Amino acid sequence: MMNPLSLIALLPVIEIVLLIGMGALFGFWFTLAWIIATAAVGVYLLRRMRGAFQIGSPLDPVAESLPQDPMGTFATWIGAILLILPGPLTDLLGLVLxxxxxxxxxxxxxxxxxxxxxxxKRKGHGQIYEGEIVDVQQERRVIRRGDGDHDK
Known part of the structure; x- marks a missing residue:
């Protein structure tokens, strides 16, 4: 597996190769429109979220549709930043977030x-308990009553 730092260093090269491929497949104007549109969506989302991380200040009324859980808000914030960056890979990751x-x-x-x-990965860190599985419905037991009789 590749070192994450190497992957981050290769990200611009990967994005350029993907942009060239996208331009060859769909054309220059579509690729340019895609870059501008995803950046505009990212900026729009960041502006809607401007009060989401401020403690004590309510979100503006437009931001009511944003995720209310902290992880969802953080994921949306990171996704909006990724949408602003030009490139199909960061756009895909941004859309997922x-x-x-x-x-x-x-x-x-x-x-x-x-x-x-x-x-x-947790092997060796947990406890192993040996035991036997007993089906209570199938097992027949002798129950001793106080009067000396036995039931089966």
Whole structure:
């Protein structure tokens, strides 16, 4: 797996290659319009969220549709910044963070694929209890009554 710092250093190169490919596939004007439109959406979201992180100040009435949970607000804020940066990869990541349903879907898929890795990293740290599974319905027991009779 690649070092995260190397990935961050390669991000501009990846974005330039993707922008050139996008321009070749869709044309220069569409690519330019895409960059301007996603940046405008990012700026719009940041302006709507300007009071979201200020303690004690209520959100403005337009921002009522923003996520009310702190993680959702933070994800939307990071997503808006990623939308401002030019490039298809940062736009895709920004859209995933801005749209709550897409964020939940992506996180759910990630959890489904990586949960076993997270659990397996804990090996040796948990307790193992040996035991036996007994089906109470199938087991027949002798119950001793006080009068000396036995039931099965």
């Amino acid at each position: 801005v749209m709550p349903w897409l964020r939940k879907l992506t996180f759910g898929v990630w959890m489904a694929r990586n949960l076993h890795k997270i659990v397996m």
